[in-house]
Amino acid sequence: MNTAMDRWIVGHHLFIVTIQGIILCLLNFEDNIKKKQLGLARKELLDASKLLSASASSMKLASSFSKKQYLDVIRPSMPDNFSGLDMVDHKEMINVMKRIKPFLLSLPKELYEAKDIFNKSLSQAYDMHIYVCDQFVEDESSLRAVSSQASATEALSKIKKQRLKNIGENDSHLSPKQHQNSSKTEVK
Numbered sequence: 001m002n003t004a005m006d007r008w009i010v011g012h013h014l015f016i017v018t019i020q021g022i023i024l025c026l027l028n029f030e031d032n033i034k035k036k037q038l039g040l041a042r043k044e045l046l047d048a049s050k051l052l053s054a055s056a057s058s059m060k061l062a063s064s065f066s067k068k069q070y071l072d073v074i075r076p077s078m079p080d081n082f083s084g085l086d087m088v089d090h091k092e093m094i095n096v097m098k099r100i101k102p103f104l105l106s107l108p109k110e111l112y113e114a115k116d117i118f119n120k121s122l123s124q125a126y127d128m129h130i131y132v133c134d135q136f137v138e139d140e141s142s143l144r145a146v147s148s149q150a151s152a153t154e155a156l157s158k159i160k161k162q163r164l165k166n167i168g169e170n171d172s173h174l175s176p177k178q179h180q181n182s183s184k185t186e187v188k
Contacts, residue, residue, distance in 0.1 A: 007063075011060075014058035014062075015084075019055065020089055023096050025051060026044070029048065030099065038110050042114045050121070052121035057128075060128055060132075101167055105168045122167075126157075126163075133153050
């Protein structure tokens, strides 16, 4: 097998495992928040953060080869309109993130620091995905939306900004009342 293909496959396998771990951590976070077990909720949010950072590293591994190898070996092996968004595990992670959004937007003060770390890790994961797209497709549209006017990196940057805004990026410094008021203006 080709070294580029090996890295692509192994990196994606690691990515899937980290996503599954993130899902479990976020579900445990939700359960512990509901039970008001803040110490355990904090631990789960921090563990999810570590796994988000690991997912960024797995993306870097999956893409550590030349653009020529991508175009000659990797891209021809992928189906049209290929997207990680179609992966069952990735869809579930996004669904769980949407489900815990109300908890992230109304955290007790004791969890603000953990949420900031989570936000930074999520941002890092998006940044790595943007880096990978920029490395291989540059200003081209994403494989999923070939007809799009926006480049893959522009589309990912927009998604990153929206997802972080939706979970209240950079608002952990707010008082609980200010925090709740800021969540009323959030976009879906």
